[in-house]
Amino acid sequence: MTVRVRLSQDTASVALGGKAVxxxxxxxxxxxxxxxxxxxxxxxxxxxxxxxxxxxxxGPVAANDVAGILDAVRAGAPHPLSLSRIEEHPxxxxxxxxxxxxxxxxxxxxxxxxxxxxxxxxLKRAIAIGQKATRDEVLNSGLRGRGGAGxxxxxxxxxxxxxxxxxxxxxxxxxEGDSGTYADRMLMEGDPFLLIxxxxxAGLATGATKGYLYIRSEYPLAIAAMRRAITxxxxxxxxxxxxxxxxxxxxxxxxxGAGSYVCGEETALLESIEGRRGQVRAxxxxxVHSGLFGRSTVINNxxxxxxxxTVLAKGAEFYRDxxxxxxxxxxxxxxxxxxxYGGLFETPFGVTLGxxxxxxxxxxxxxxxxxxxxxxxxxxxxxxxxxxxxxxxYEAFTAKGGLIGHGxxxxxxxxxxxxxQARFAMEFCAxxxxxxxxxxxxxxxxxxxxxxxxxxEPDGTAQMALLxxxxxxxxxxxxxxxxxxxxxxxxxxxxxxxxxxxxR
Amino acid sequence: MTGNQPWNEDRARATIAPHAAAPGGLLPALHAxxxxxxxxxxxxxxxxxxxxxxxxxxxxxxxxxxxxxxLDGPAGTHVLKLCxxxxxxxxxxxxxxxxxxARLKLGWxxxxxxxxxTLQPVYCLGLCASGPSAMLDGEPVGRLDxxxxxxxxxxxxx
Numbered sequence: 001m002t003v004r005v006r007l008s009q010d011t012a013s014v015a016l017g018g019k020a021v022x023x024x025x026x027x028x029x030x031x032x033x034x035x036x037x038x039x040x041x042x043x044x045x046x047x048x049x050x051x052x053x054x055x056x057x058x059g060p061v062a063a064n065d066v067a068g069i070l071d072a073v074r075a076g077a078p079h080p081l082s083l084s085r086i087e088e089h090p091x092x093x094x095x096x097x098x099x100x101x102x103x104x105x106x107x108x109x110x111x112x113x114x115x116x117x118x119x120x121x122x123l124k125r126a127i128a129i130g131q132k133a134t135r136d137e138v139l140n141s142g143l144r145g146r147g148g149a150g151x152x153x154x155x156x157x158x159x160x161x162x163x164x165x166x167x168x169x170x171x172x173x174x175x176e177g178d179s180g181t182y183a184d185r186m187l188m189e190g191d192p193f194l195l196i197x198x199x200x201x202a203g204l205a206t207g208a209t210k211g212y213l214y215i216r217s218e219y220p221l222a223i224a225a226m227r228r229a230i231t232x233x234x235x236x237x238x239x240x241x242x243x244x245x246x247x248x249x250x251x252x253x254x255x256x257g258a259g260s261y262v263c264g265e266e267t268a269l270l271e272s273i274e275g276r277r278g279q280v281r282a283x284x285x286x287x288v289h290s291g292l293f294g295r296s297t298v299i300n301n302x303x304x305x306x307x308x309x310t311v312l313a314k315g316a317e318f319y320r321d322x323x324x325x326x327x328x329x330x331x332x333x334x335x336x337x338x339x340x341y342g343g344l345f346e347t348p349f350g351v352t353l354g355x356x357x358x359x360x361x362x363x364x365x366x367x368x369x370x371x372x373x374x375x376x377x378x379x380x381x382x383x384x385x386x387x388x389x390x391x392x393x394y395e396a397f398t399a400k401g402g403l404i405g406h407g408x409x410x411x412x413x414x415x416x417x418x419x420x421q422a423r424f425a426m427e428f429c430a431x432x433x434x435x436x437x438x439x440x441x442x443x444x445x446x447x448x449x450x451x452x453x454x455x456x457e458p459d460g461t462a463q464m465a466l467l468x469x470x471x472x473x474x475x476x477x478x479x480x481x482x483x484x485x486x487x488x489x490x491x492x493x494x495x496x497x498x499x500x501x502x503x504r
Numbered sequence: 505m506t507g508n509q510p511w512n513e514d515r516a517r518a519t520i521a522p523h524a525a526a527p528g529g530l531l532p533a534l535h536a537x538x539x540x541x542x543x544x545x546x547x548x549x550x551x552x553x554x555x556x557x558x559x560x561x562x563x564x565x566x567x568x569x570x571x572x573x574x575l576d577g578p579a580g581t582h583v584l585k586l587c588x589x590x591x592x593x594x595x596x597x598x599x600x601x602x603x604x605x606a607r608l609k610l611g612w613x614x615x616x617x618x619x620x621x622t623l624q625p626v627y628c629l630g631l632c633a634s635g636p637s638a639m640l641d642g643e644p645v646g647r648l649d650x651x652x653x654x655x656x657x658x659x660x661x662x
Contacts, residue, residue, distance in 0.1 A: 012634050015646035041633035179589030182630035217572055218629050256535060258570030261627060275530030277569040337594030342633025374590055410591045
């Protein structure tokens with residue numbers, strides 16, 4: 001009998017030599033089941049070999065390890081890279097994997113595998129209970145938008161369903177541009193049918209018959225995986241004129257971004273799908289009232305649609321019972337930067353930042369002490385270890401002058417220059433500003449200049465006051481979160497690391 | 505990655521045609537043109553304006569808004585995109601960038617006179633737990649350091 005192996009084909013696995021491992025495996029004549037990533041990137045490329053006792057994991061695997069691993073499995077002998085059953089690994093065992101339960105386990109190209117592994121249960125239930133009850137489930141689950149703003153998904157869906165008009169849209173924001181985040185990418189590459197199922201549920205629940213999936217161009221493998229999955233979903237009756245024979249139509253189209261960060265802002269994203277410059281729209285009107293092509297539109301993040309599937313499959317109560325405060329359910333937290341065990345950790349809200357960085361993440365990869373952690377992407381605040389008792393929760397982070405955003409946690413060691421990071425935040429904002437509003441377009445450039453002067457002048461007091469005033473203007477005067485949130489990294493760097501803002 | 509075909513108006517029209525009727529088809533059309541010619545040549549802007557019933561200024565406005573679209577000429581034979589975002593900064597991306605710039609003798613966004621290399625900044629490839637990361641001719645690369653980068657550049661050389 002041919003030996004079967006699971007090999008991660010995730011971008012991270014490929015980036016770390018996965019293709020050479022695949023080549024060696026083919027040479028050895030084994031059958032490769034392509035899978036996504038388990039989200040344990042220090043172990044990529046991760047290989048699982050089917051033995052009589054079950055799947056045995058090995059990682060990180062190089063091409064020249066393959067022969068030895070296969071010999072060891074055949075002989076039932078130990079191997080230095082062996083991790084035994086990966087499900088028993090403490091990093092996975094400590095998680096509550098709902099959205100990422102199948103990632104790294106199933107073949108992302110196979111609708112059959114998806115269904116056998118429990119997929120479609122959410123959509124089937126949504127069809128059975130009908131539009132109104134589906135929206136009630138999402139509302140009662142307490143699910144909040146996972147893109148960063150944390151707006152209750154059920155309220156958004158109800159708004160779209162109640163909006164007049166017979167043409168409505170569902171749009172998925174897969175423009176995951178925040179540094180330190182990769183959950184959307186991992187999910188699209190590893191379990192694309194889950195996203196299709198989630199968007200289809202949203203379509204049925206709101207009366208939309210057409211969905212757009214906007215993926216950033218920096219994610220070529222995710223785009224390819226989603227294209228393949230949509231074709232299979234159409235062939236399998238999951239998408240089309242009558243979704244699973246329900247009589248409801250739903251079609252899905254992919255649109256590829258073109259390297260603009262601000263297109264991750266929902267109204268800029270809609271402009272981009274419409275074929276225009278990705279410039280932010282003033283709100284109101286909200287997209288649920290006038291969104292894509294002027295029609296009522298539900299726009300949610302990849303992780304929100306994925307979570308909605310669990311809500312429908314397992315019920316609102318199951319989901320609501322997990323979490324902390326007003327943050328219900330699980331959050332796929334992404335550990336990144338200088339961290340020993342970098343990876344995706346899906347867990348109910350409420351875990352503290354310190355647990356994430358020091359216990360789950362194992363501290364720094366470099367072995368140096370942690371100095372700062374940026375949570376929530378380039379527009380998120382820098383937290384010092386003194387704030388490590390902050391629980392991962394929308395409100396708790398807001399109270400400490402930060403945000404959880406899309407769940408990215410970037411760890412910096414003691415060599416980081418926080419004035420440089422603050423300047424970079426302004427620089428990034430200047431590069432990516434859509435240019436529509438003055439506080440963001442001009443303010444970001446003035447911000448860079450002011451920080452430069454602080455680092456040059458012997459007495460920076462006046463410039464520091466100017467920078468704070470500028471941040472205040474940007475915070476309250478910008479049209480969207482780009483200009484409006486860039487003060488978070490800047491001010492948190494000044495407040496927590498003032499010793500870095502001196503002339504040098 | 506790119507076709508880099510010489511300019512041909514008929515081919516450009518054929519490339520645009522499937523997208524002209526689609527709602528919001530301008531971005532897909534720009535992607536398709538760049539895929540064909542390696543960049544979006546000036547005469548293509550005129551054709552797009554005709555096909556989408558827009559002014560040339562509007563089409564140029566869209567094409568120039570997005571970092572991906574090249575308007576001045578195709579990229580080099582090899583394209584190295586280095587991540588400059590925070591998660592990669594935290595593990596030494598700037599040191600790697602300095603080496604890349606020195607070895608290729610290029611600044612950000614530049615293509616060498618010999619057309620061999622283009623060096624581009626990219627803000628996140630979603631490889632934030634295995635940085636510093638890069639994309640070399642469309643292939644992702646993780647855990648870069650100065651030595652690994654030098655080796656990649658050497659291996660890719662024509």
